[in-house]
Amino acid sequence: MSVRKSIGIDKYENFPEWYQAVLKEAGVIDIRYPVKGMYVWMPYGLKALRLTQRIIMDLLEKTGHQEAYFPTMVPESVFSREKDFLQGFGGETFIVEGTVTRRFNERLFVRPTSETVMYYMWNMWIKGRKDLPLKMYQVVNVFRYETKMTHPILRVREIMGFIEAHTAHPSREEAEKQIIEAIGIYKDFFNRLQLPYFIVKTPPWDTFAGAEYNYDFITVMPDGKGLELGSVINLGQKFARAFEIKFMDTDGEEKYVYQTCYGVSERVLGAVIGIHGDEVGLFFPPEIAPIQVVIVPIMKPGEKEILEYALKIGSMLESHGVRVFIDSDLEHTPGWKYYYWEMKGVPTRIEVGAREVETSTVTIARRDKREKQVVRLEEVLETLRKIWSEINEYLRIKGLEHLKKKTVFLPDYLENKGFNGLIIAPWDGSKGCAEELEKETGRNVLGEIVESPISLPPPTQYMACSNKADRYALLGVTY
Numbered sequence: 001m002s003v004r005k006s007i008g009i010d011k012y013e014n015f016p017e018w019y020q021a022v023l024k025e026a027g028v029i030d031i032r033y034p035v036k037g038m039y040v041w042m043p044y045g046l047k048a049l050r051l052t053q054r055i056i057m058d059l060l061e062k063t064g065h066q067e068a069y070f071p072t073m074v075p076e077s078v079f080s081r082e083k084d085f086l087q088g089f090g091g092e093t094f095i096v097e098g099t100v101t102r103r104f105n106e107r108l109f110v111r112p113t114s115e116t117v118m119y120y121m122w123n124m125w126i127k128g129r130k131d132l133p134l135k136m137y138q139v140v141n142v143f144r145y146e147t148k149m150t151h152p153i154l155r156v157r158e159i160m161g162f163i164e165a166h167t168a169h170p171s172r173e174e175a176e177k178q179i180i181e182a183i184g185i186y187k188d189f190f191n192r193l194q195l196p197y198f199i200v201k202t203p204p205w206d207t208f209a210g211a212e213y214n215y216d217f218i219t220v221m222p223d224g225k226g227l228e229l230g231s232v233i234n235l236g237q238k239f240a241r242a243f244e245i246k247f248m249d250t251d252g253e254e255k256y257v258y259q260t261c262y263g264v265s266e267r268v269l270g271a272v273i274g275i276h277g278d279e280v281g282l283f284f285p286p287e288i289a290p291i292q293v294v295i296v297p298i299m300k301p302g303e304k305e306i307l308e309y310a311l312k313i314g315s316m317l318e319s320h321g322v323r324v325f326i327d328s329d330l331e332h333t334p335g336w337k338y339y340y341w342e343m344k345g346v347p348t349r350i351e352v353g354a355r356e357v358e359t360s361t362v363t364i365a366r367r368d369k370r371e372k373q374v375v376r377l378e379e380v381l382e383t384l385r386k387i388w389s390e391i392n393e394y395l396r397i398k399g400l401e402h403l404k405k406k407t408v409f410l411p412d413y414l415e416n417k418g419f420n421g422l423i424i425a426p427w428d429g430s431k432g433c434a435e436e437l438e439k440e441t442g443r444n445v446l447g448e449i450v451e452s453p454i455s456l457p458p459p460t461q462y463m464a465c466s467n468k469a470d471r472y473a474l475l476g477v478t479y
Contacts, residue, residue, distance in 0.1 A: 006280040006343055015223035015274070020152075022273060026282045026344050029152055037150035037157030044344070047290035049161055049269050053139060055192055055287065056163055056264060059185045065135045065165055070117040072141070073108040079116045082242040088209020089113070092145045112144045115210065115235075115261065118166055119243040126257060128248045129170055133178070137165035153270035154227065154479045164263035168240075170247065175234060175258035179215070182232040182262045186217055189264070190229060193272055194285050194395035195219055196403035197229055198422075200447030200474050205431060212236040218446055218474060220406040221274045224420030226446060226476035229271060230264035267479075275399050282345025283367055285395055286388035292323045293384065294341045298334050298353035309357045313350065313380065320381055342367055347391050348384055368394045400453055407454060413441065422476040424449065426462035426469030433465035434473065443475040 007025065011018040023029050028045030041049065057067070073096065080086045094110040097103060111117055118136070126134060142162045146155055165182070169175045183199065190197055197217045208214045214233040218226050239245070240256040249255050269288075276283040286292050295314055299306040307328055314324045325346075327337050334351070341349060351363040351372070362380055365372045368391050375383045406421035413423050425437050427448065434445040449456070449472040459469040 006339055008279060010279060011222040011274070011277060015221065018222075018277075019274060022277055022281055023152055028273070031152050035157075037146060039152055039156065041160065044290055048284060048288055049266055051288040051290070052193070052269050052272070053161060053163060056185070056189045057137075057139070059188055060137050060165055063135075063181060063185060065137045067138060068136045069138050069140070070114055070121065072111055074111055074117050076107045076109060078120050079109040081116065082210045082239055084238065085115060085210035094143050094145060110143045111140075113142055113162075113263070114138065114140065114164055115166070115239055119239050119245060122168060122245050123243050126168060126245055126247050129250055132168060132170045132247060132257065133174060134168040135165070136167070137163060139163050148479075151479055153273070154221075154267050159265045161266040162263060163265070164261060166259065166261045168245065168257040168259050170249065170255070170257065172258050175260050178260045179232055179234050182260065183215060186230050186232065186262070186264070190217060190268075192285075192287060193268065194392055194399050195229065195268075195271055195275060196399045196453050198449055198453070198474050199451035201450050202447040203431070203434060203445060206447075208233045210235060210238050212238070215450065216447060218422075218476070219271055219275065220403060220422050220476070221271070221479070222402075222406070224406055224422075224477070226422055226478040227267065227271055228478060229268055230262065232262040233260060235259040235261060275402055276395050277345070280339075281343030283395070284345040284347060285392060286347045289345060289347050290323065291325045291341070291344070291346045292388070293317060293348050293350055294346045295324060295326045295350045295352065296334055296337050297326070297328055298351060301330060303354070305357055306352060306354065310352050313352065313362060313377070317381065317384075322381070322384070338365070348387055350380070366391065404454060410441070422474060424454075424456065425473045425475055426459050426464040427471050427473035428464045428467040428469055429471055430465070433467065436465045437473060437475060441475055443477055446474045446476055446478065448472070449474050
């Protein structure tokens with residue numbers, strides 16, 4: 001039987017074809033569901049997503065956030081209380097007007113995000129200083145009628161894994177501290193996935209509907225399009241006033257709370273797939289790999305001692321929390337299995353045959369290098385953990401190289417206008433200069449760079465639209 005081929009497509013040459021092939025061949029999602037922008041998650045892909053979600057949920061829990069759940073439907077009268085929010089989301093919000101045989105007295109909006117759902121209840125829950133700070137999160141489906149072209153996982157109409165956190169505070173200063181904490185939570189999250197990112201502060205004219213300001217984490221995909229990984233938003237008192245969320249302070253005065261919110265979705269996993277994958281296929285960081293180790297017994301029918309040895313190793317690893325799969329299928333050759341599991345993104349493989357049984361060893365192969373090492377049985381767990389740490393560092397460095405490859409400085413872009421990716425441009429912060437930069441580059445100003453993984457010189461040594469620059473703008477075409 002012939003050895004199975006890898007995906008065999010250069011993601012930088014043809015990202016759409018590569019991406020679709022990976023999702024299909026690796027069993028991540030099935031795109032054939034007959035509603036545009038809504039997809040079926042297959043067990044392997046869903047496992048990776050759940051492991052990814054577990055990281056951010058643990059980070060939220062450790063910083064005092066409590067999980068709750070709020071309904072999907074919002075009465076129109078409630079949804080429309082905050083006018084900026086209504087204007088910002090009204091055009092992409094699905095509406096339920098009734099059933100097949102009955103029309104409702106009031107239309108119900110299907111949540112595009114949950115501010116209005118949650119804050120209606122917070123009005124009843126928050127009464128005094130003792131009720132603050134309030135820090136909650138939920139993991140829910142949200143629905144948006146995206147007018148842009150949909151892309152599996154990256155831009156969808158049903159976001160099935162939206163993890164949104166919401167907080168309320170007695171003062172502006174405490175809300176500002178919460179913004180800093182939230183940025184730290186997201187940095188930890190994306191760093192553990194080995195994803196590279198810029199942090200930008202969005203310009204006032206492009207701020208989240210109903211917010212004072214927001215920060216976005218932006219990365220870039222192999223096709224050069226920017227991808228927003230997550231947002232951290234300072235809502236100020238806009239929603240508090242719209243929903244009359246007040247508390248009795250210790251000075252005896254009734255005051256409005258200050259609020260923040262922040263959210264990430266399954267597109268984070270889409271970023272992991274696009275940035276870490278290669279011509280072979282997927283490459284999962286060990287922490288979110290549905291299978292961390294695949295064990296391949298190299299045996300002929302009837303060689304039970306090899307299979308028993310593989311089962312022993314698998315049982316030992318599983319007892320230490322390792323996610324293991326033993327591929328004892330006799331239909332395919334070991335070579336076929338090697339390619340198959342590498343395509344599925346499994347970071348490490350253990351091979352066992354007669355020699356390993358006789359010497360109480362295993363042979364470990366790793367996804368990042370074409371090399372193998374023989375390890376004594378009692379050293380397997382320690383060696384795997386060391387390899388996973390090295391794989392994480394490999395993915396981190398590779399991810400940063402990817403970001404650098406798909407990012408250009410404006411003066412260099414002007415010499416190479418065929419470049420496809422993000423652009424860093426000196427900026428004075430004005431809308432007029434932003435419009436000039438957008439016209440010059442054909443890309444949108446995504447925000448002011450407040451943190452960059454790429455070292456940048458002081459912006460004041462550059463001019464921006466006839467003025468001295470005092471910051472950098474990040475420009476790009478986004479999903």
